[in-house]
C-alpha cells in the first residue's frame with residue numbers, strides 16, 4: 227500500500243518536556259489509524275505537526291508537496307454572535323482555485339458544498355447562522371467543511387464529541403466511505419474506540435511519552451496497556467466492545483484517559 231506520510235524518529239518537545247520521541251509512523255493510502263491516550267499525551271500536537279502548524283524538535287516528516295489535508299478540529303462552541311451561515315463555513319473548506327472563480331467555478335463550488343451538506347444531513351440548518359446552532363449541528367458542518375476539499379489525508383480531533391449515537395454512526399460511515407472510495411488516509415484522535423472499532427486498521431496509543439502502534443488486537447490488551455500506563459490494567463472484550471478496567475476500579479471504555487498511573 228502506498229505510504230502518504232512518514233514520520234521517522236519523530237520527537238516533539240515543548241521546552242524541557244518531551245511529549246513523544248522516536249516515533250515511526252507510516253500512514254498509508256486508505257488507512258484508518260486511531261490515536262488514543264490520556265489528556266495531555268500529545269495527540270492534538272501530532273495532528274498539528276501533520277498540519278504544518280508545529281515543527282518537530284527531532285526526526286523527520288515526509289509528506290508529498292500539495293497533499294490535500296482536511297482537518298476536523300477539536301470542538302469549541304462558536305460565538306453565538308457569529309453571523310456566518312452554516313453553508314459559508316462549509317464553503318471555506320472548498321478549494322475554489324481548482325475550478326476558477328467564473329460562473330462554472332461557482333456552480334462547481336455550489337455543487338460540492340451542497341453535496342457535503344447533504345452527506346452530513348445538515349440541509350435543514352445550513353442556512354442559519356452557525357453561532358446559533360447546537361454543538362452537534364456545528365460539528366456536522368465542520369465535518370462537511372473538512373470533506374468538501376476531497377482531502378488525501380483527513381485529520382480528525384475527537385470528531386464524534388457532542389454527537390448523538392445516530393450522528394456518530396453517520397459521521398463514522400461518511401469518513402469510512404471517503405477512505406474506501408477515494409483512498410483518503412484517516413488519523414482519528416479519540417477517547418472512545420468502540421464506535422469506530424470496526425473501521426480501525428491500526429491504533430497509536432500514547433501515554434506519558436511511551437507509545438505502541440499496531441492493530442487493535444495487538445495494542446488493546448491487558449499486557450500492552452499495563453506496560454504503557456505502568457499499572458495493572460485489564461482489557462476485556464464484551465460483545466465486540468473493548469472495556470478497559472484500571473487499578474482504580476472499572477473504567478468506562480470511553481474514558482481510558484481517566485486511568486490513574488498510581
Ligand SMILES: Nc1ncnc2c1ncn2[C@@H]1O[C@H](COP(=O)(O)OP(=O)(O)OP(=O)(O)O)[C@@H](O)[C@H]1O
Nearest residue numbers: 240241245263264265266267268269270271272483
Ligand atoms: N504550544 C505549546 N507550548 C507549550 N506546551 C504546549 C503547547 N501545545 C500543547 N502544549 C502542552 O502539551 C501537552 C500535550 O497537548 P495536546 O493538546 O497535544 O494533548 P492531547 O493528547 O491532545 O490532550 P487532550 O486529550 O486533553 O486533548 C499538554 O500538556 C499541553 O499543555
